Structure formats: structure tokens, C-alpha cells
Amino acid sequence: MRFKFPLMALSLQVAMIILFGLFIHYETDQNLQQRLNTTTSTHKDRFFELYPLFQDVHVMIFVGFGFLMTFLKKYGFSSVGINLLIAALGLQWGTITQGILHSKGQQIHIGITNMINADFSTATVLISFGAVLGKTSPVQMLIMTILEIAVFAGNEYLVVEIFQASDTGASMVIHAFGAYFGLAAAGVLYRSGLRRGHDNEESVYHSDLFAMIGTLFLWMFWPSFNSAIAEPGNKQYRAIVNTYLSLAACVLTSYACSSLVEHRGKLDMVHIQNATLAGGVAVGTCADMEIHPYGSMLIGSIAGIISVFGYKFLTPLFATKLRIHDTCGVHNLHGLPGVVGGLAGIVTIAMKSSDMSQVAMQAAALGSSIGTAVVGGLITGLILRLPIWGQPPDEDCYDDAVYWEVPRRREHDDHFHEHSDYNQLEPDV
Amino acid sequence: MRFKFPLMALSLQVAMIILFGLFIHYETDQNLQQRLNTTTSTHKDRFFELYPLFQDVHVMIFVGFGFLMTFLKKYGFSSVGINLLIAALGLQWGTITQGILHSKGQQIHIGITNMINADFSTATVLISFGAVLGKTSPVQMLIMTILEIAVFAGNEYLVVEIFQASDTGASMVIHAFGAYFGLAAAGVLYRSGLRRGHDNEESVYHSDLFAMIGTLFLWMFWPSFNSAIAEPGNKQYRAIVNTYLSLAACVLTSYACSSLVEHRGKLDMVHIQNATLAGGVAVGTCADMEIHPYGSMLIGSIAGIISVFGYKFLTPLFATKLRIHDTCGVHNLHGLPGVVGGLAGIVTIAMKSSDMSQVAMQAAALGSSIGTAVVGGLITGLILRLPIWGQPPDEDCYDDAVYWEVPRRREHDDHFHEHSDYNQLEPDV
């Protein structure tokens, strides 16, 4: 950490400034009219129409993802702090990679859609961050940000421009992609020393409440996420309504299943924090389609059920059998529901249209999202495995104290808790 | 809890999907033009105009109400978690009940106003939840959600369509209604075993800070709540300005009175968390009327004073004399200020107009809101009293551990605190 991290962060920022100097320009009325073949100036109107939706997405990225990961008792600084670092780098790099790929050789003019897409591209890294949370260094996360967003931009270009597939809410290109990228990397970075778990890999009461701040802001603003880049008008309207209803339905099935699978019917905070959001992921691909209100509720209900069962049964299985340890269970929140979303898109289009080529393209989009994610994740994992990035030793995993100045008091807490463990053996003390 | 809760939650979600399949459709430009007797398509414009206000209301419902109730030291999971459950169910059920009542036999098309009204209908249950917080099971709250929203929709229909009364910010139909419904239910569910209080019914330092997250988001976004369904233009503008000013004035009088009534002039977090919001409640009914900026500040100032005095003197009285135990003091935040709001509306209309029938209708609206709430709350309380809903025993009230898997550490905390209580007796340890 001593010099590697500051040097890498500063160099990356210098590189970003140079790249922005070379490629990124303000949007002006002229270049917009030119591009849209219109003489009426709608650019600024559209900017301010979408700005509230952009801010909702922004809150999801920085507060939503950041606080969702604060559930670990000793890893809150890193969760919310490295989340901010990744996202701040990622949105600059995402603006450039996506800008260049979609610019068709023309100048890149930064508008509200670029800003929304930049936030989206950081989301993939933040999802993958969840899979390796507590087991990587800030330097490794900077590298992952650069590599993953480059692969994401490539796949997104393929899906949107070549396959011309529909994925408005990005179930495939963001959620499934981010999850499988992270899982592949987590597999390569597997630590057999931690196969029996780690004392720090648990929550305390208040860390679970901090995580609920993340959950709620993600839950509330997900309709904005799924509709932000939808076509204006009816499609954008439907993207909001469908996502809103899918999420509401998902809450009830998550709670029901959480109680069903847990000891004595109790609710589990892990499920409540995560599975309640699966409905937003799963309805993503067909968010703007005419799936009817009840259709979106059906998708959300199924997503909640799958997600809870994933947390209960798949995550332990992955850790023991596949040697993939998924700290936040991103497979259950983003992976499986993302695949469900992709499949729901295929079914919806197959039911509406007799043109099988469009169905094939949707399938290709799902396949390419998972495929590029796995390959990209494996390669990234191999690079991150090089023993030069300051990764934490096994015993220091899930502990902020490796990379952060932690208030003195924390150590006291630990003393106290050991102390009270001791007391527990002597019930009369 | 073992099977009752999951089965009830799943059945309710299945029922919602069926009801949405039967009754709820997308809004299209055609049906909107037809309804509004216009040929210009303003539907989508209005949707996106109101969407930011809807999101503000959404934040109030899920983060505002949810975190406001996290002040109890051991009841944060339930406060924020059951709040989410109630609201997710309530917004589906509210869409249906309000939709059917207002549809006049036509199809129900879900638009932004339906979504805002659905959030509103959940607010009534969340207010009542505050009165019975810590003393009910999740199953009981599901039942209360279904019953209370049905009664609410009936009263709202009466007030708006029959009495044609004005209640833009819903001081009467939401706040007074929710409070008196909850108080009536709390009265029926009174536990004489807890008349001397309960060890868990208190806050810790950080739980009070979590609660302030709720307070602030409610406080900031209340202008959106009071204006979201106001008539566009001047009325909506006034609803925002009046609420903004009423709340600002309310803060100063709440702080002043809190210091005045407390031991040695100290401030009390209960007052700061709650009474500062009474201005938003009390200005609700006349939020869109021409009450002048100073008029709204006067209403807010009075509401803050009444609310603090209610917390200090009325709540203990209710518990001992009326055998109504009001955990969050919703009577002081929603009940009294709601009645003040209703009265302010009557006075305002009486001063502007010589038509006494309109004044009578406002009075009828206030009476019917309180009346239906009390009757509905009593009946609901009786149903909830049936000993089959898994209600917590007295000693487990205000404790998440009954319905939630609570992190192991919490038990340590308790050990520690008993331990340090012990220490306190021996000052030199």
C-alpha cells in the first residue's frame, strides 16, 4: 500500500484527464441537431427531463451499493469508501470507453445519457466487488475497474449495436455480466485458508441497519435505473411501472421464503437486504415491454423466491464444491435474477413476434453477456492473483484495519467482546 | 411464525397478482384523452413532471417512516423491515381499492397519480404501526394492512367524492385517520403486563441517530407529500411553499418547547425526531389555500408546541388513564396535528367564503376520518387479539429476536451491559 496505491491512483487520474482532453467535449445545440437531424433544439430539455432520473441512479451507485455492503462488522469503511473510489474512477473510464465505441469515429459530446451510462458501467464493477469483498486490496480494485469496464463496454456494444437486442434495464449486460465476472474472479482468487469461514465475516446489529440504508435506496430508485435510458414516452412509462410493481411483489415472496427456510420461521437480514431487490434485476430486460402489470409482478415474485433459495442453498454449495466464495452472494441478487431477466425477455419477445431472428438475438445477448463475463473475470482474476498488489493475508480479510486508520475504540470493542465471550462461560458473573 | 407467516404472505401476493390481472391496466394516450376530453397528449408529460415528487414521497414512506421507528435499541430490524413489508403489500392493495372506488365502473389505468395515492394509502398503516410498534407480530401487521387500507379507501372516497372536501396534504384522511385507527387498535391490544414499561422500550445513542435519518427525509420531502396530488399551477406551488415554511417554523417551536419542558432545559430526542414534523401534518389540509406565508408559519409554530406538550403530558396520561399505549407517540405527531390541520382548513374556508355548506363538508370530513378510524381500529384490534397470530409474549416485546435472526454479537452487548451495570455499583473497578 505504501506507494503502489497512491501512485496508481494518481497515474490513473492523470490518464483520465489526458483522455478527456483528447476525446470528450461539451454537447452543444449544433452537434445535437446535426446528429438527430432536427432543427428544433430539444437537447437541453431532454437533459433536465432526465436529470432527476440520473440523480436517482447516482444515489443507487454511491449510497445504494456502498451501504448495502456495510453489513460486515469490521468492513464498513472499505465497503462504502472503496465503493466511492471504484465508482469515481469507473464513471470517468466508462465515459471514455463507451463514448469511443458508440461514437463511430465522431467527437464524443458528454450529455445526460453518457452520464447515466457511465454510472451504469460502474455498476458492473460494484457488483463484482460484492463477490470479492473483504478479500482484495484497493490496488486490485483499481485494476479490476479498468479491466471490467473495458470488457463491459465491448459486450454492451455487441449486444446493443450488433445483436440489436433489447435490454433496457440491463438484466443481462449489467447484472448477469457483473455477477459472473465477479464470480469468475472470486474463483481464481479462492483462498483455501478461509474455507472454514472467518471470524470477521459476520454482521453486528448496527452494521445490518447501515446495510438497510443501501437496500432501501436501491429498492426505491430502481424504477429510475430501469427507465433512465428507455425510449421516451410509453416505453419509459412502462419501465417505471413494471419495475415498481415487480419490486413490490418481490418483497412479499422474499419475506415469505426467508421465513420458510430459516430456523423456527425467523426472518434473515441477508435475505431482506438482498432478495427484496431481485425483482428489479429480473424485470430489467423486459421492463419497457407490454408484459402487463400482473406479468411484472409474476417476474418479481419468482425472482424473490429464487434469490432466497440461492442464498440458502447455492451460496454454501458454491463455496464448498466449486471453490467460489461469494461474499455478498451477488450470484443470488444479480446473477440468477439477471438470467431470469434475460430469459423473460426471450419469452416475451417470442410470444409477441413471429420473427425468430429477434429471439435468437436476445439469446445471443444473454450468452455473450455471461460468456464475456466469465472469460473477462478469469483473466482479471489471474492478473489480480499476482502477488504484488498488496492483497490482505488470510487472517486480515474482512478487516478495515489493513487499509484504513481505524478509530482506537474499535480495538476496545474487540477486547470487550472477547471479554464478554469469556463471561458467557460463567453465567453468574 | 413457522408456517402462518410465509403462507399468508404468499397467498396475499398471489391474490394481488390475480386482482391486478383482472383490474389493472397500463395507461395509454387514448384512454387518458378520452377521460380528460382532450386531444392533446399530455399524459406522459404529466407523468414525468410528477415523477420526482412521487420519488420524494416514496423516500418518505420507505426511508422516512422506516428509520423514524428505529429509535428502539433492539427493534431496528423490525422497524425498517416490517415497514418495508407493510408498504410493499399496501401499495398493491391500495392501488386496487382506491382504483376500484374511483373508477366508476371503468377500467383502472395505472398512472403516476395512482402510484402516489398507493404510497399515501400505505402511510396510514405505517402511522398506525407506530402506535402498536413492538407489541405485534408480522402476521398481525399483514392483516392490519389489508383491513386498514380498505377502511381508508372507503373514508377517502367519502371525503373526496361525496363531501367534496378539500384535504390536499391529507391532514385528515391520512394523518388523523392513521393515528386514531392505530390508537383504537392499541387500546384493544393493551397489555396490562407492560403497564410499568419494558426494559427494551428505550433507545441507545446510535439508534437515535438512525431515527434522525428518518426524521430528516420526512422533513425535507414533506413539501412534495403535501403537493403531489394538488392541482397543477398556483395551488401546487402554494402547497410546496406553505409546507416548507410551516416545517421551518415548527422546528424552532419544537426545540424551544422541548427545552422548556425537560429537566434542566435539555433537549429530548423524542421531541426533535417527531415534533419537528408536526408542521407538515398540520398544514396539510390548507396547504394549497391562500393562507399567506405567515399563516403557514403560524400553523407550523402551533403544531410544534402542541406536539411537544402532547409527548410530555398526554402520552403518559393515555397509557395510565385510557390504557392506550402509543409506542411512537403517533397521537402527538399525526393525531393532534392532523386535527389541527382539519380545523385550520375549516377556519380558512369559513374566512374566505360565505357558503357555509362547504364549511360543513370540511367538518364532516374531519368527523368521518376520525369516526371511521376509531371504529375500524376497534374492529381490527379485536381481530388482531385472537390468540392465533403469533403475537410476542410480554417479555419479548420490542425485541427483534422473536422474529429475526439477530447477529450473535447482540447477545454479547447485553451481557456486557448487564456487566457494566454491575460495575456501576462499584465505581473503582
Add this chain to the structure above:
Amino acid sequence: MRFKFPLMALSLQVAMIILFGLFIHYETDQNLQQRLNTTTSTHKDRFFELYPLFQDVHVMIFVGFGFLMTFLKKYGFSSVGINLLIAALGLQWGTITQGILHSKGQQIHIGITNMINADFSTATVLISFGAVLGKTSPVQMLIMTILEIAVFAGNEYLVVEIFQASDTGASMVIHAFGAYFGLAAAGVLYRSGLRRGHDNEESVYHSDLFAMIGTLFLWMFWPSFNSAIAEPGNKQYRAIVNTYLSLAACVLTSYACSSLVEHRGKLDMVHIQNATLAGGVAVGTCADMEIHPYGSMLIGSIAGIISVFGYKFLTPLFATKLRIHDTCGVHNLHGLPGVVGGLAGIVTIAMKSSDMSQVAMQAAALGSSIGTAVVGGLITGLILRLPIWGQPPDEDCYDDAVYWEVPRRREHDDHFHEHSDYNQLEPDV
């Protein structure tokens, strides 16, 4: 505290109601058309166009500033609570002072711009609050609110109407002003009894997480702050894009420098909570100018560096050499970056224009902002030093318990921690 505080708060609120009764009116379409010399009614449109930006600013003021200061382990109630009190009084008083100064003798009509400006005027006091945090009483803060906003309104009038200087994001009139006002007051209020620090002047693990809620909401919504009163169209668009990019760049340099200056390359929460925001301050003055995307990133990068070095080296120096103790380090977050912002504005205008008078006016604006702040802060400090405002004794600084009812548990925590300190001496216990 016994009677001074409630009497002062109530009297101020009564005064505000009277002043609003005399001076503040609703905006109507007629008076707006009259003022803008137009017959098309654009007033209400503009109101709702800007309302989402206003709400973003509102969140920054109440949640952003409020929670940013909760980092102290025993001062969270005061941070978030007195922040609310100051802001609620300040926005009323700011509406009046700014309204009267800009009204040119005409009636004051409260519109969205007045509401945004009112929030802005409270920001200056909240910044100064950071410098004296933990060392003042609520009564002192009420007095500071009244005095500082009056001086602020005077300087703002000078800068905008007389110098006609450009300061869209208010680097000079809010940030530099608020910081130097606070520093001057803190200098006068210096407590030599605390020159060796205070046990309470430190964070605990969860108080640092609460502070990150403040940081993130400030960070995300800063583009709205810098653009809320910008000229509609291209300028407002640029204010958003420039601020967004400046902040992203600032994050990377802050993290890099924090790691660089800290012991063994660790990150310091103080830097992450504060220096990451310096980019928003520094880009303020030229937010709406054509500084190119890379230009704003350059400004943000420099601000992050300066801010971290300020926290590391200047703040201790100020405390020991200048006898100015700056609790939150507002000099590093608002003071220095505000000056950088003012200078960046001068440079930008000098590069674009050959008209040196405009450059001189920008310099005059910077000078007057700092000058009036220092003079105003000194005088305010002298008034606050009168020993009649219930200021806390040295030993009770940074402790909520002086002015708040604090949950019983807190005392236990202290017991426990003393206890565990003791344990630390005996490692085998």
C-alpha cells in the same frame, strides 16, 4: 439553557412570522410577468423545473451537512440536531435579508429561486458551525445564524449587484465566506484549556459511518448545488457536467494523497469524508464557464490534493501557532478550495476576455468575501464570548450530554470502555 434558549428560539420565531407577514408574499403570474417584461406565463414551469434541484440542495443542507459532522463519538445529536435548528431559522432569515436587499423596494414574492437562495444562505452558517463544533451552545448558534446571514446577504449583494462578479457555484460567497467567518469566530473563542486536545474529540467506528452518509449526499448532489441558480440552458448544463467531473477527479487524488501522507500508507476517514468534496467547492465559481471537461477535472484534482495536505499539515499548525482550533477542518474543505475556486474564476475570465475590469471585479469579489467574513466573524466571536450564552465548560466540550437527554446506555459504554482500557494493560485477560 434553562430559559435563555427557549425564550430566544420562540422570540426569533415570532419575529420571523411578523417579518414574513410584513414583507413576504406569494408569487403570482402577474407580478412575474411584470418583472420579466413578458406576457407568457413561464413562472410555474420554471418552479417545477427547478424543484428537483432545490430538493437536492435541501438534502445537502439537512442530511449532508448534518451527518457530515456526526463523526465525533459523543456529539451526533448536536451535529445533526443543531444543524437542523440553524438551517430552519436560517432559511427564514435568509429569505428576508436576501429578499429585502434584492427587491429594490418592491414587494418580495417567494419563488423557487428564493427558496434555493435561502438554503444557500444557511450553508454559510453550517460551514462556520463546523469550525466551532463542540465548543458552543445552541444559544450561541442562534446568534451566529442571525449575524452571519446578515453579513452574508450584504456581501452577496455587493458581489452580485455591485461587482457583477460571476460565482455560480458560490466558491467565494458561500464556501470561502463561511470558512473564514467560522475561523475568525473560532479564533476569538479559542480555549487554551483544550490546547492539548480533548478525550471526546475523536470518532468511533460507527460515527465515522454516519458521517459518510453526509459525505455521499453532499458529493452526489453537488452538481445540483452548483447549477441550481445558473442561467438556464447551456450554462446550467455546463455547471452540472463540470461539477460532476471535478468531483470524480477529486476522489482519486484525495485517496492517493491520504494514503501518501498517512502512517504506512493507510487511508484516513477524515480525508475521505471531507477532501473528496473539495472538487465541488473549487469548481464552483467557474462551474458554468467553458473550462472544458478536462479543465474541471484538473481543478478537482488540485482541490483534492490541497485539501488532504491542509488536513494533515495546516490544521495542526493553525491550532498551535494561530490559536485557531477548527473542529471539522472547514478551512481545508471550504476555505482553501473556495479560494482556489475564486482564483480559477479569475484565471478563466482573464484567458477568455481582454476586458481587465471584469477580472478586477472577480478579484474584488474574492477579497470582499474573505474580508467581510473575517471582520464579521471577529465581531460575532466577540459577541459570542460574552459569558452569558451558556457555553459549555472545557471538560464538557464535544459532549451531547450538556444540552441533550442522552440515553442511559451511553454512560454504560463509557464505563465499559474505561474498563477495557484497563484490560488492555493486562493482555492475557
